[in-house]
Amino acid sequence: xxxxxxxxxxxxxxxxxxxxxxxxxxxxxxxxxxxxxxxxxxxxxxxxxxxxxxxxxxxxxxxxxxxxxxxxxxxxxxxxxxxxxxxxxxxxxxxxxxxxxxxxxxxxxxxxxxxxxxxxxxxxxxxxxxxxxxxxxxxxxxxxxxxxxxxxxxxxxxxxxxxxxxxxxxxxxxxxxxxxxxxxxxxxxxxxxxxxxxxxxxxxxxxxxxxxxxxxxxxxxxxxxxxxxxxxxxxxxxxxxxxxxxxxxxxxxxx
Numbered sequence: 001x002x003x004x005x006x007x008x009x010x011x012x013x014x015x016x017x018x019x020x021x022x023x024x025x026x027x028x029x030x031x032x033x034x035x036x037x038x039x040x041x042x043x044x045x046x047x048x049x050x051x052x053x054x055x056x057x058x059x060x061x062x063x064x065x066x067x068x069x070x071x072x073x074x075x076x077x078x079x080x081x082x083x084x085x086x087x088x089x090x091x092x093x094x095x096x097x098x099x100x101x102x103x104x105x106x107x108x109x110x111x112x113x114x115x116x117x118x119x120x121x122x123x124x125x126x127x128x129x130x131x132x133x134x135x136x137x138x139x140x141x142x143x144x145x146x147x148x149x150x151x152x153x154x155x156x157x158x159x160x161x162x163x164x165x166x167x168x169x170x171x172x173x174x175x176x177x178x179x180x181x182x183x184x185x186x187x188x189x190x191x192x193x194x195x196x197x198x199x200x201x202x203x204x205x206x207x208x209x210x211x212x213x214x215x216x217x218x219x220x221x222x223x224x225x226x227x228x229x230x231x232x233x234x235x236x237x238x239x240x241x242x243x244x245x246x247x248x249x250x251x252x253x254x255x
Contacts, residue, residue: 080177083203084210087115089177093196094205097252099139099152101193102180108159109189110180111152113139116209117252118176121148122236124169129182130158136184146241150252156186209251216247 081088092100098117101109118124121143128140135157139150161182165171172179186192197205217235220243236244 081203083206086119086206086210087176088203088206090199090202092177092202093193093198094202095153095193095196097150098209099150100177101154101189101196102177103189103193107156107187107189108183108185109193110183111154112180113172113176115176116206118173120248120251124173127166127169127181129161129166132158132160132182134158139181146245148248148252154184154186154192155188156184156192159183159185213247213251216243216250220246 079089079091081090089100092102092112094100094114098114100112100114102112103109121141124141124143126142130136130139130152136152136154139152141148141150159182162180165179165181172181217239221239239247
């Protein structure tokens with residue numbers, strides 16, 4: 001017979017911490033932290049906090065030179081990873097509205113949409129891309145009988161579009177990093193992407209975007225998703241058109 005004060009062998013106790021300046025209380029187990037106090041004293045000097053709060057980078061921080069991608073033409077698909085259920089590639093640069101760039105050299109890059117954007121859009125039926133030879137403005141997308149003008153704030157001009165993708169938009173949803181949308185030329189590419197994210201910084205940002213999406217779905221329609229893991233599939237069918245538009249505006253229309 002079990003005694004009243006006997007501890008259940010399946011219960012464990014773990015100490016967690018969270019930053020109250022962070023908009024979502026995402027618990028971090030103490031044993032995952034590299035040191036007792038990971039903060040540097042002021043949230044406004046914390047790179048992660050500044051990114052979530054949409055603040056400009058701290059000007060006191062030195063920036064590393066931006067490398068270019070030596071595999072521009074022979075793109076290798078094997079480095080793709082999964083972040084909270086979304087495909088992620090560490091070599092591309094991510095803009096704030098989930099447009100990515102793969103840089104060939106200091107004046108040329110390919111442009112595409114990441115997997116996060118494509119999962120929000122669900123089914124793309126038509127793409128209208130920037131016209132070659134003209135300045136870069138928007139990507140026009142028809143998805144699920146709705147239209148979206150997605151801003152692309154890049155200097156320079158479009159060199160060419162990807163005819164294969166324009167003829168079959170489904171391709172980008174199967175492999176967003178292989179199937180680029182258009183190629184640009186600009187003398188200011190390195191300036192254009194200096195506030196973008198790549199590698200580990202991009203991975204942290206994508207996790208944060210997944211957290212914000214999860215919070216919006218919980219607040220707007222009470223959908224509870226897996227905590228800390230992958231966002232479940234099929235949530236798009238459970239929300240109204242108004243909520244869908246609010247989500248798309250938050251993630252894909254910001255500049």
